[in-house]
Amino acid sequence: MADFVWRINGESNMAGPKIDEIGPWSEVKLDILKRYAVEYSKILSSQKSPSFFHVYIDAFAGTGYHLSETTGEMVLGSPLNALLVRPPFREYHFVDLDGDKIDGLAKIIGNRPDVFLHKGDCNQVLLREVFPRVLREDFKRGLCLLDPYGLTLDWKTILKAGPWNRSTSLSTFRFMTSTSTSCIMILPQSCRCILNG
Numbered sequence: 753m754a755d756f757v758w759r760i761n762g763e764s765n766m767a768g769p770k771i772d773e774i775g776p777w778s779e780v781k782l783d784i785l786k787r788y789a790v791e792y793s794k795i796l797s798s799q800k801s802p803s804f805f806h807v808y809i810d811a812f813a814g815t816g817y818h819l820s821e822t823t824g825e826m827v828l829g830s831p832l833n834a835l836l837v838r839p840p841f842r843e844y845h846f847v848d849l850d851g852d853k854i855d856g857l858a859k860i861i862g863n864r865p866d867v868f869l870h871k872g873d874c875n876q877v878l879l880r881e882v883f884p885r886v887l888r889e890d891f892k893r894g895l896c897l898l899d900p901y902g903l904t905l906d907w908k909t910i911l912k913a914g915p916w917n918r919s920t921s922l923s924t925f926r927f928m929t930s931t932s933t934s935c936i937m938i939l940p941q942s943c944r945c946i947l948n949g
């Protein structure tokens with residue numbers, strides 16, 4: 753974490769993407785996701801015969817950090833939290849439509865063979881470049897976070913991930929695919945009641 757903070761401080765002195773201020777709800781969300789990812793990674797890493805290659809996918813990755821509205825302090829975003837999970841994921845894919853955000857993430861993360869940064873619309877990038885790398889028959893499994901600002905997610909992207917069962921929890925929408933990706937979707941406020949209803 754210290755390395756990230758040091759690089760973020762360097763990064764924030766330069767012109768770069770706008771940093772979001774986040775409210776308490778988003779801080780709780782990030783904390784839940786962090787804990788979920790730790791448990792997921794523990795379980796997948798402990799599997800033997802077969803053992804799995806588990807991948808973290810952040811389809812709406814963002815800048816990697818935010819400012820807390822409550823304290824004014826820096827809060828790590830979902831991609832950097834995922835990189836701090838122990839035991840680690842075997843591979844990471846971070847996608848964002850905003851090229852400046854991906855460039856900023858690249859500077860913070862540095863050069864790592866296990867991290868793949870994708871500039872573009874996740875509705876295309878996931879189907880074209882990411883999901884084909886996480887195939888069930890190759891004993892690969894993925895945790896995919898879908899955290900859009902609004903409804904910028906094409907439902908075809910979800911359907912393509914495979915048949916799924918869904919369950920709601922704490923206003924997030926979690927569904928496990930029967931292929932190889934388990935997705936957590938954070939819904940915008942506007943559609944929470946419709947989908948939970």
Ligand SMILES: C[S@@+](CC[C@H](N)C(=O)[O-])C[C@H]1O[C@@H](n2cnc3c(N)ncnc32)[C@H](O)[C@@H]1O
Nearest residue numbers: 812813814829830848849850873874899901904
């Ligand atoms: C809510 S923020 C993500 C925050 C991040 N998950 C976190 O918690 O730190 C949503 C991000 O999605 C990006 N975005 C919007 N539409 C997109 C799309 N179609 N494909 C990929 N990224 C997109 C935005 O640029 C923004 O950075």
